[in-house]
Amino acid sequence: MSGTGLFISFEGIDGSGKSTQARLLADHLIAKGRDVVLTREPGGSPGAEEIRALVLQGSPDRWSAETEILLFTAARRDHLERTIQPALDAGKVVICDRFADSTRMYQGLSRGDLRGTVDNLHRLMIGVEPDLTLLIDMPPDQGLSRALSRQGVEERFEEFGEDLQKAMRAGFLDLATEFPERFIKINGAQEIDAVAADVARAVDARLVA
Template identity: 45%
Template sequence: MSAAERTGCFIALEGGEGVGKSTQVCLLAEALTARGKQVVVSREPGGTPGAEAIRELLLHPPGKGWTAEAEALLFAAARADHVARLIRPTLEKGIWVVCDRFVDSSRAYQGGAGGLGDPAIRALHDFGSDGLRPDCTILLEVDEARLAERLSARDGSASDAIGGRSADYHRAVAQSFRRLAGADPQGFRIVDGMGTPFEVHERILEALEPWLAAANGGLK
């Protein structure tokens, strides 16, 4: 399903650990609803019963954990179910989807920081999800020093198999996201994640204005 074939709009929020994606997903959904849009909020990995089961395996793996290849396959499997059972049907009904992470997280984490390479991740996505892309991907970026403060302030129980990886790994993730956004300026909007949640939210709405205008009968 191409962008021309769907009537809903698909927005993904991306970024490393602690940049504030979950908060901004909620604020964006509320703002879109206030503007008269029907909105479904989802997340990755997750969003459907099958994908949520895989999420638990990924974030709390049995034994010694997954190899990089197995991890990428599990993410792709969760995403394929998510796309087939929730995202595509929702967009076909003209409903907006706001998602906390999508395929660009796999590209940054497993493809970039994990060393598997972008072609491998894209091939899995092409096979499992027919290459579906968001209409717009919002990349939240936060200064590294402030990000370290945010992560250290988190409850230790919030760490999982991926979030608890080394600072070098998460630095590589941030660099990978930046490269992806730089290579696709039409598909990404980079938003400064510093400041209050409301300030960041206002920047996101400004970045999405072309899509909001198009939905209201304007032009992109």
């Protein structure tokens, strides 16, 4: 475990329902008497939220993959210092919508062969992995359709199109194979309540253990 708490991350392609499932899991654990911090990346602290606006808005070619790696790592460091680690040290359950695995995929794999750069920076500046990562898996076309239907301002990565989402899905599945001790794959194509039930069972089993 990280500190004395439990660190849970949600990963998956855009539109997979991660944010919804993170909120539902937080509600589930709070109802069971757990002290929960629900957060997100990029963001989760004042400084990291400022960086979020830089990286998720604007044209797809606004930043190079290398620049994005630096921005995401800076945001993650601030998030870790100000939100995640203090909560873990206090024995809380931290639920984070995305963490370093998203950077490994978006910038490290899907936009160039930069995985080694991401991992090296992560070791130097972050040094923390989630105790449990829930991968909400679904077909890329379905996820992209959901993501674009939101019509929000943070659609920079969705605008890269379905090819990026296909590469992302394949990459996340490879990560689940690479780190089987912390990844659990959840079928995100089910109804929301069914996905939430699968997530709750997986987390409850880890908390008991």
